[in-house]
Amino acid sequence: MNLELLAAQAKACVACALSRQRTHVVFGEGNPDAKLMIVGEGPGEEEDLQGRPFVGRSGQLLDKILEAAGIPRTSVYITNIVKCRPPQNRVPDPLEAKTCTTLWLIKQIQIVRPQIIIPLGATALEFFAGEKLSITKVRGKFFEWQGIKVFPMFHPAYLLRNPSREPGSPKHLTWLDIQLVKKTLDELGPKQGVEIKAIQQDPLF
Template sequence: MIPRELIQHLELLKNLGVKEIFLPTSRKAEILKELSIKYSTCTKCKLHTGRIKFVYGEGNPDALAMLIGEGPGEQENLTGRPFVGPAGNLLTKMLKAINLSREDVYICNIVKCRPPNNRNPEPEEREACLPYLLEQIEIIQPKLILILGLVAAQTLLNTKLSMEKLRLTTHSFKDIKTFVTYHPSALLRNPNWKKPAWQDLQRFQAEYIKLLQ
């Protein structure tokens, strides 16, 4: 378990305005694993009633970029891993197209349990789960965020703007440069959106490359 003293110390630093805290990669991975176990029995919203496996998130704990989707689907609920169904396969290809792999980034969702029939998570469900995501961001401390899908974008950016408007703007979430693009499942249903999604990925890639220089 994470020592109470460490949690209190991190909260103190946050309250003092400290935005970056160095943690060894191994410690970050350990903390994320412990938190995923700690929260796996969460009953804060009704989504837990259909939970088979808690889908916390996975990837590089030192990732420069976090990819944030909406919520787990059927395959994710079965495996406990984010983006492993058809949409996940497409996401892997999208990353490969900009010379990244799943191991380079950290992937998670707004909600950690599957909404029934893959419906959009309701506002109270998103609100209940959001602290888990914010905690992940604090631990990983990414330099870029790519939001996948309108629901996730409107939730994190606190807006009602359309996808067409959101994806054309570079945003800031928790002082982190943030991009918005279509959710891979939306691209599977609407192949005509793949061209604008590719444009979004190229903008995201350009910023990512700057971080490496």
């Protein structure tokens, strides 16, 4: 199995109600051998229209954050918890999230085998943490999920709503966070094979 074949299968997915109003399945994109994977919540309007993740305002800010830290977008793999846009950009419901992660996200992780995963926002964090946690309380710290380092960060959409760059602001903390991610990436050696188990039922941006 490779990402192209998996993406082709996902484009025909009708496993949950989100498939009924989508324009495109937004499967994911990037380096299939990436050391870093970024996982958001779900596609927005622009992503649904283009069929690509993080291409709207949040995606443009994410690009600036990565660029500021010296991490090319092309070097990472970017996807979401759900692959179809929820109506009015609402939070995916638990069944939608479970269906989509079981069918697609777990398999994406198995293929890419990232060394670090950044969940952006509360929905993505909940999947990897296995419980609801506050991003403000856990950001800036690594934890482990199936042998992979997980580093939660604020979603760019949250940063757009909180534009201050003052010390302690979400943007300032995100600048500190992405620098730590870059430092950790640089310190990691060559990628090691990891077995992912199936889940059962600042200044520059």
